[in-house]
Structure formats: structure tokens, C-alpha cells
Amino acid sequence: MCMLLSSMMSGTEPHTDREEDYRFLHSMLMEKKLHLLFKIHEQLKRFEKRSPVPVQEHAANLASSLAEELIYQGWREEVKELLALISKPHFQSLLHVHDAVAQRDFEPVLPPIPDDALEDEEDSVKIVSLVKTKEPLGATVKRDTSTGAIVVARIMRGGAADKSGLIHEGDELKEVNGVPLEHRKPKEILPLLARSKDEVRFKIIPAYSREEMSTTKQKLFVRALFDYDPNQDPSIPCKDAALTFKRGDVLQIVSMEDDTWWQACHLEDSNGGAGLIPSKELPCVSLPAGLRRSFRLGRKSSWAKEAARFRRWSAGVHSSICPPTYIEVIPYHREPKDRHRVVILVGPSGVGVNELKRRLLISDPDRYGVTVPHTTREKKRQESEGVDYHFVSVHMFEELILSHRLIEYGSYRGHYYGTSLDSVHRVMAEGKVCLLDVHPSKIKRVYTSEFKPYVVFVKPPRIEELRLTRRRAKFNLCCLMDTGDAIFLSQEADFEDMIDLAENMERQYGHLFDKVIVNGDIASAFRELRSDLEKIQEARVQWVPTEWSFSSPTKARRSCSHLPSWI
Numbered sequence: 001m002c003m004l005l006s007s008m009m010s011g012t013e014p015h016t017d018r019e020e021d022y023r024f025l026h027s028m029l030m031e032k033k034l035h036l037l038f039k040i041h042e043q044l045k046r047f048e049k050r051s052p053v054p055v056q057e058h059a060a061n062l063a064s065s066l067a068e069e070l071i072y073q074g075w076r077e078e079v080k081e082l083l084a085l086i087s088k089p090h091f092q093s094l095l096h097v098h099d100a101v102a103q104r105d106f107e108p109v110l111p112p113i114p115d116d117a118l119e120d121e122e123d124s125v126k127i128v129s130l131v132k133t134k135e136p137l138g139a140t141v142k143r144d145t146s147t148g149a150i151v152v153a154r155i156m157r158g159g160a161a162d163k164s165g166l167i168h169e170g171d172e173l174k175e176v177n178g179v180p181l182e183h184r185k186p187k188e189i190l191p192l193l194a195r196s197k198d199e200v201r202f203k204i205i206p207a208y209s210r211e212e213m214s215t216t217k218q219k220l221f222v223r224a225l226f227d228y229d230p231n232q233d234p235s236i237p238c239k240d241a242a243l244t245f246k247r248g249d250v251l252q253i254v255s256m257e258d259d260t261w262w263q264a265c266h267l268e269d270s271n272g273g274a275g276l277i278p279s280k281e282l283p284c285v286s287l288p289a290g291l292r293r294s295f296r297l298g299r300k301s302s303w304a305k306e307a308a309r310f311r312r313w314s315a316g317v318h319s320s321i322c323p324p325t326y327i328e329v330i331p332y333h334r335e336p337k338d339r340h341r342v343v344i345l346v347g348p349s350g351v352g353v354n355e356l357k358r359r360l361l362i363s364d365p366d367r368y369g370v371t372v373p374h375t376t377r378e379k380k381r382q383e384s385e386g387v388d389y390h391f392v393s394v395h396m397f398e399e400l401i402l403s404h405r406l407i408e409y410g411s412y413r414g415h416y417y418g419t420s421l422d423s424v425h426r427v428m429a430e431g432k433v434c435l436l437d438v439h440p441s442k443i444k445r446v447y448t449s450e451f452k453p454y455v456v457f458v459k460p461p462r463i464e465e466l467r468l469t470r471r472r473a474k475f476n477l478c479c480l481m482d483t484g485d486a487i488f489l490s491q492e493a494d495f496e497d498m499i500d501l502a503e504n505m506e507r508q509y510g511h512l513f514d515k516v517i518v519n520g521d522i523a524s525a526f527r528e529l530r531s532d533l534e535k536i537q538e539a540r541v542q543w544v545p546t547e548w549s550f551s552s553p554t555k556a557r558r559s560c561s562h563l564p565s566w567i
């Protein structure tokens, strides 16, 4: 802003007719105080996001006691300076303002509670008076089905009711602003609240003291494994109190008191109000559409293929347990000396995993590296050991299998091929990001704190875009081979299989994916992938499964097949 003001001044000179005007503008815009104000404004903007809270309410008193103490502490230069600083009227005024904010001294004073508000027969009654602000109360009410009373169903964390600390879940509401709530419906309460002007007064019968869940005290973070839009969820008890989130968002869970609806807030908003989210206990049927498998009918394909697809689908849906909904995560602050996280690229065959990997390697060979695979086949003349492959004997390869040193292996034309854990270590030791492409079922082999894998799922686009983007590549081939339609038809079947395979992978292993890249246009997919990988390298904090913090690398490898932290 200060730079902008200075450059504005130099740009205005030729357009100001009168010297006087120019001087006036100059003195106004170049005023030191104005610049300082902008600087303060910018600093405040930065701190606003952190939502700092006062650590104490009597800073002004503390400063004056400190000043008294300092007078007797000798006359070292530092002491003199500090004394001069805290004795300045500006500084003292600042501390007074701070204390007023900390003590919420700015809020209007509530009128005293009238004597007749308490009735003799209700000795357990509590009168709660709250200042009315624009902020909603942050509570929901319901009718208790057994007693017919209106009770507080839920207090939203961070809302006005919660901050007051005076109203609790389960409290029975007897009156709002002197109006008895007997025989009233929950929806009639809102107009009563709206009617009051400066103050809202409740007559409450407090619920029995309940134990606070210990989990609300400690910070619990989860990464959502599905998109959630309360507007699409008929089971949510109160849409306005719900939290919308996207798959991959990190949420802080602030209350798990309710079995079916937890309270959570977005990470960047952990001091703000919380919203309801479905708990892991919510039955599968009420999970949002994103988690349910849609059976795509109406595609042109043979009966047998459709039947097979249906069998796969019904087995997948009916025999499966609910998919994981959230994964517990912790922050990981990468130190400069730490090795880079392994990047795993997965996707159905032909989707473009190799193409993307190739482009990453070419774009920055110093940053990215790939593993050298092992094989038992003969070395060809133009190949070099340790560059194209590690050429090993069958006996040695089988030793690697038995000692669990291979992430993935298979045989082709009678020869073994495989990727070892050591080859990943080698790339990491060079200070590079190791790009691995393995079948998603093998991710768990490296799902440890040692490798901290960042898993990218490369997904095919919709079939129309697949046809459009891939046909061009194959079309050249058709012309060359002069095979025409025959190739086009088989390609169409490949596209359908690719989409099917991708859906299966996402359903089965989606909870392991950190990022999903749709590979429609290759240039855009590559740009997105590269910028995402750069972002995670530079991120101050990354969120990784809590599970990684508990296990040693070897233990994690053994235990990761159970993935106990999936919730």
C-alpha cells in the first residue's frame, strides 16, 4: 500500500495544474502516520486469520507494577528503555484498550433481573440473561417426547450460547422473555427471540451435570474422505447448523458427544463456530451420494458384459462394509533436512500415469527421480546395470520376495520384474522426490512414516472427453495402420473398461488418495499435478495419518494392512 501511494504521487505530478494542489496531495499521501496506519492495517490482517485471544485481562496493571519494580533495578540502558516505553501515555492507553477488550467491557450492561422472575415453587430454576447481538444464539431446541418440555438439543461450539457458558444441552426452557413455553412448539421459539430488543432472558431448569467428553479438550483432526453438502442430506437435523466440506478438507472435531452428529470446524476457522457433520456411526444409507456407487445403465455394451458388471457392482455394494468416512490426521512440519515424501501415481491402465510421470521427470530432473527395477532377464547390449535395471539371478530375486523387500513384482515371459524398497531409498537419499507407480493394492507396502507417501489418483475424464482427447492420438495410428473402424471399436471398449476400473479403484482405495487428477487434456492435467506437488513441498504444514506417528517403520509396515486409524 505504501509503495502504491508513493508511485501514485510520481504519476500525478504531470496532471496537477497547481503547485499548491500537488503539495497538498503530496503532504497527505506521503504523511508518515498514514503509512504507519497502513502498516498496522496489514499486520492486523495477518493476525486476524490466527484469531488471537488475550492471555490476560489486566495488562495495564501489570505494566504499572513492572514500572515500579524497574525503578529499583538499577539504571542499565535496557531497563531505562523499557521503563520509558511502558510509561508512555500511548502505550498505557493501548494496554487499557486491550484490557477493555479482554474483559468485554464494551458490551452493554444488562438490566437487573426483576424480583418476580423467580417463582418459589421452582427452586432449581436459573435465569439467564444474554445481550442480544446480530450473532445467532447457536443452539437448537426440541420437544422432549416423554415430558413434552422444550429442551436445548444442541449447543454449537463457538456460538453465543456456548460462549456465555450459561446454557447447556439438555437444559429445559421454561420461559423466553417472560413468555411461558408450555404447550409451545419448537418452531414458535424463534419469533419470541426475534421480538426481544437488547436482551434475551431465559428461564431454565438446568440439566444434570454431565461429564464433558475428554475428546473436546484435546485437539482431534480428521481428513474428510467424501464431499458433504447438507442441502443434499435429508437426514441432517438442522441444515443451518451443518458444516459443508469437500473430500480432502481437514476438519477439527470439537465434539463427539452425539453418536450420529459430531461438531467440527474447518481448520482455518478453528476459533470460529462449529457445524454439524455426520459421524462415522451414521448408517451407510445416509451417506451422501458421492460415497454411493451409481450403477451406470444404458451404455452400449453386450449383455454378458453388463451382467458381469452388475455382478461386480452388487457384490461390491452389498457385501461391503461402509467405506471409511474420515481419517485421523496430525500436522507434519517438514524440516529442510527431511527427505522428500514419496509420490505414488496410481490409475487404471492406459489413463496416462506414465505420460504424467515422464513429463514431471523432464520438467525438473533435479527434483524428481524414479526407481530402477529388478529383473531376472538377460541384460541387452545397449542396457546398463543399475540404470535400466538391476539384473539379478532368480535365486536373488526370490530372496528379495521372501524378505519382503519388494513393493510389487510379477513375471512376464518367464522372467521376474519388480520394484524394491531399497530402490526407493536410493532415490530419496539423492534428495529427490521419488515417483512411484504401483497398483493401489500395493500402496500399503509403503504406507509408513518412513516414506510418507502422497498418493495421486489419475482418473479418466467422462467418456465423451476420453473419446475426444484419446481418439486424436489413436487416429494417427489408425491412418498409419489403415485399420479404420476395427481399432475405433476396440478403443471404445477400452474406454469403458478404463472408466469401470477407475471407479472400482476409487471405491476400494479412495481413502488412500491425497489428490485426484482428472486426465482429460494432458497439458492441464500435467500443470495441475506439477503445481499440486510443488505446493505440498512448500507447505508449512502437511496433514498425515496419525497412524504414522505411532509406529516405527517396520512396525508400521506390519500393521498398516489393518489401517486402524481409518474411522
Ligand SMILES: Nc1ncnc2c1ncn2[C@@H]1O[C@H](COP(=O)(O)OP(=O)(O)OP(=O)(O)O)[C@@H](O)[C@H]1O
Pocket: 347, 348, 349, 350, 351, 352, 353, 354, 355, 356, 469, 470, 473, 519, 520, 521, 522, 523, 525
Ligand atoms: N490426456 C491425454 N490425452 C491424450 N493422450 C494421452 C493422454 N494421457 C495419456 N495419453 C496417451 O495415452 C497412452 C497411454 O498412456 P500411458 O502409457 O501414460 O498410460 P498408463 O496409465 O501409464 O498405462 P499403463 O500402465 O498401461 O502403461 C500414451 O500414448 C499416452 O501418450
